[in-house]
Amino acid sequence: MASGEDAAAGREQDSPQDVQQNGAGDAAQPQQKPAVKRYRRAELDEEESKNLLEAGEDDYEEYVPLKKRRQMEEQERLARMGRAPQQTSSGELGGRSGGEDSEGEVDHRQKESLLVMKAKKMQEVAPETEQERQLKEEADIMRQVTQKQALKTYKELAKGISYARATNTGWKPPLKYRLMSDDEHQKVRDQFYIICEGDNLPPPIPSFPDMKFPPSILRVLESKGIKKPTPIQMQGTPAILAGRDIIGIAFTGSGKTLVFCLPMIMAALQEEVRMPVQRGEGPVGIVICPSRELARQTFDIIEEYGGALRADGYPELRSLLAIGGVDMKQQADVIRNSGIHMVVATPGRLKDMLTKRRMTFDICRYLCLDEADRMVDLGFEEDIREVLSFFKGQRQMLMFSATMPAKIKSFAESALVDPVTVNVGRAGATNLDIIQEVEYVKEEAKLVYLLECLQKTAPPVLIFAENKKDVDMIHEFLLVKGVEAVAVHGSKDQEEREWAISCFKGGTKDVLIATDIASKGLDFEGIQHVVNYDMPEEVENYVHRIGRTGRKGKTGIATTFINKNQSEQILLDLKHLLKEAKQRIPPVLQALHDPMEELAEMEAISGTKGCAYCGGLGHRVTDCPKLRADTKEQSKKQQDRFGASGQSSGYGGEM
Numbered sequence: 075m076a077s078g079e080d081a082a083a084g085r086e087q088d089s090p091q092d093v094q095q096n097g098a099g100d101a102a103q104p105q106q107k108p109a110v111k112r113y114r115r116a117e118l119d120e121e122e123s124k125n126l127l128e129a130g131e132d133d134y135e136e137y138v139p140l141k142k143r144r145q146m147e148e149q150e151r152l153a154r155m156g157r158a159p160q161q162t163s164s165g166e167l168g169g170r171s172g173g174e175d176s177e178g179e180v181d182h183r184q185k186e187s188l189l190v191m192k193a194k195k196m197q198e199v200a201p202e203t204e205q206e207r208q209l210k211e212e213a214d215i216m217r218q219v220t221q222k223q224a225l226k227t228y229k230e231l232a233k234g235i236s237y238a239r240a241t242n243t244g245w246k247p248p249l250k251y252r253l254m255s256d257d258e259h260q261k262v263r264d265q266f267y268i269i270c271e272g273d274n275l276p277p278p279i280p281s282f283p284d285m286k287f288p289p290s291i292l293r294v295l296e297s298k299g300i301k302k303p304t305p306i307q308m309q310g311t312p313a314i315l316a317g318r319d320i321i322g323i324a325f326t327g328s329g330k331t332l333v334f335c336l337p338m339i340m341a342a343l344q345e346e347v348r349m350p351v352q353r354g355e356g357p358v359g360i361v362i363c364p365s366r367e368l369a370r371q372t373f374d375i376i377e378e379y380g381g382a383l384r385a386d387g388y389p390e391l392r393s394l395l396a397i398g399g400v401d402m403k404q405q406a407d408v409i410r411n412s413g414i415h416m417v418v419a420t421p422g423r424l425k426d427m428l429t430k431r432r433m434t435f436d437i438c439r440y441l442c443l444d445e446a447d448r449m450v451d452l453g454f455e456e457d458i459r460e461v462l463s464f465f466k467g468q469r470q471m472l473m474f475s476a477t478m479p480a481k482i483k484s485f486a487e488s489a490l491v492d493p494v495t496v497n498v499g500r501a502g503a504t505n506l507d508i509i510q511e512v513e514y515v516k517e518e519a520k521l522v523y524l525l526e527c528l529q530k531t532a533p534p535v536l537i538f539a540e541n542k543k544d545v546d547m548i549h550e551f552l553l554v555k556g557v558e559a560v561a562v563h564g565s566k567d568q569e570e571r572e573w574a575i576s577c578f579k580g581g582t583k584d585v586l587i588a589t590d591i592a593s594k595g596l597d598f599e600g601i602q603h604v605v606n607y608d609m610p611e612e613v614e615n616y617v618h619r620i621g622r623t624g625r626k627g628k629t630g631i632a633t634t635f636i637n638k639n640q641s642e643q644i645l646l647d648l649k650h651l652l653k654e655a656k657q658r659i660p661p662v663l664q665a666l667h668d669p670m671e672e673l674a675e676m677e678a679i680s681g682t683k684g685c686a687y688c689g690g691l692g693h694r695v696t697d698c699p700k701l702r703a704d705t706k707e708q709s710k711k712q713q714d715r716f717g718a719s720g721q722s723s724g725y726g727g728e729m
């Protein structure tokens with residue numbers, strides 16, 4: 075057997091490149107090597123060279139004795155660490171003083187070398203930069219917040235069931251779209267700023283009749299002045315009609331509701347024609363909304379289109395509004411007595427009805443979460459999970475919102491099968507049809523200034539405030555001043571809420587004052603002005619609030635009062651939104667130190683603009699106030715759950 079030295083020498087002769095690289099520090103040797111190589115090559119004629127190449131000898135390297143090689147390695151290591159090599163007494167270069175290494179010393183060094191060399195190597199690795207450290211930290215945070223249980227039924231989780239293919243509805247785009255190339259489809263998407271991700275993308279269809287809706291539906295659309303699909307409708311509707319799961323993100327007022335309502339009506343109609351829904355059966359499709367008001371609005375839309383179908387002789391499609399604050403027995407009776415096709419619900423009431431077996435999902439195959447991210451934010455995630463567990467098989471799942479931060483998106487994706495993501499504009503961006511004005515108003519001057527602000531436009535005007543107390547206070551003040559105002563917040567009873575909304579929608583009241591309950595999804599006709607009496611604590615709420623104006627392509631104004639009571643972080647988020655929408659930035663916001671200016675490079679590297687958790691553009695996830703608040707809230711919930719009473723705090727109730 076060869077000695078260690080021989081073996082080592084033999085191995086290293088086999089890999090001449092190592093020698094070549096390691097020998098870089100020896101003044102004489104490395105210069106000699108290429109010379110030897112050149113000399114040998116020069117001597118070889120072409121024939122010999124070919125022979126040697128074939129024989130594998132072209133990589134000839136001069137043999138370097140082990141001792142010398144060690145010296146060279148040591149010298150190189152020292153050079154890398156920035157230290158000058160020491161000269162030994164014998165004049166040789168080496169890391170140790172006192173002359174030559176004995177064989178024993180060589181062996182000893184070989185034994186400890188694995189650990190020592192690893193430690194040395196680690197020292198040699200370049201230290202992490204601040205940017206790298208932060209990116210790592212961000213990735214860790216996002217991993218933790220998105221490491222939630224997949225959004226599936228308990229059975230699917232337990233049995234590891236997952237679906238590989240989207241549901242099949244049998245719907246196909248008209249032939250002319252099928253004959254178009256992918257490039258031609260992409261051109262249409264580009265023209266309307268539609269960003270679409272997924273496999274086998276369905277084509278965008280810029281015409282309602284081409285989506286093959288029955289004439290009754292086309293007539294209602296026309297009667298409402300809805301002539302051409304908006305970009306989200308153009309791409310989202312065909313995808314849903316084809317049976318695909320989708321995440322739809324588009325700015326406020328861009329017509330998302332029809333994207334999921336019309337295909338649900340078609341699915342219900344198809345089911346009724348195939349096998350009529352009997353007493354106690356249903357629904358075929360369900361839409362879940364974060365607030366009762368939004369649920370009612372969506373329900374009214376479905377009723378209208380369903381009614382038009384029936385008037386034209388199509389089978390009756392029965393729908394149900396399942397929201398809190400209304401007698402559940404009445405809702406259950408509708409199902410028991412006649413069966414239903416479509417349900418629009420809030421999560422809490424829906425969960426109750428399913429748990430009490432007043433409704434089943436036996437034939438349900440269509441589920442839409444409207445304002446999906448807000449629902450998770452409002453603490454409905456567990457309710458949705460439970461609701462989902464009542465499904466008996468695969469369902470087509472849709473999620474819509476104007477804001478959809480990364481944490482929700484990944485949660486959503488866990489539930490979707492072969493999804494299509496349709497994005498029109500950046501998720502969380504403000505609608506560009508809104509003129510955004512931000513004014514610094516001292517707390518004590520707000521009420522008086524509000525009155526002045528109401529003169530900016532004709533009614534109807536919408537005023538938002540963060541707290542119920544402020545809503546009541548503003549309401550009282552405006553009533554005293556003779557303004558025709560109504561108010562809505564979560565502590566008012568259902569009847570009062572519905573009355574206020576219908577008065578405002580009907581035009582008998584000029585001003586509606588509300589908490590964020592009315593900020594998501596509600597579609598009030600012709601609002602020209604939204605006043606934010608305060609800046610909401612979450613920037614997404616700002617986007618939803620001001621989005622009540624500037625709808626249907628009309629221009630609107632949003633006035634937001636800010637003062638020193640707002641945190642710098644939310645003001646920075648606001649500043650970035652204004653910048654993005656090319657709005658005037660008031661001096662008070664301009665003066666804010668903006669850490670994001672220094673983090674531009676990091677944004678480019680990570681590919682995430684602003685905060686991946688809440689979507690705010692003025693901070694990174696490591697500084698997210700919402701994440702901090704949510705984490706605190708979660709640990710409080712856990713304490714409550716396992717606290718002295720031993721009782722679960724349950725869900726927070728719907729808005």
Ligand SMILES: Nc1ncnc2c1ncn2[C@@H]1O[C@H](COP(=O)(O)OP(=O)(O)OP(=O)(O)O)[C@@H](O)[C@H]1O
Nearest residue numbers: 300302303304326327328329330331332476595597
């Ligand atoms: N293609 C269209 N052309 C013109 N108007 C439309 C079209 N589609 C929908 N609308 C109208 O635009 C208004 C806003 O639609 P919708 O409420 O669905 O918006 P949204 O995207 O859901 O907004 P939000 O994010 O605030 O919930 C409604 O009054 C609706 O009737």
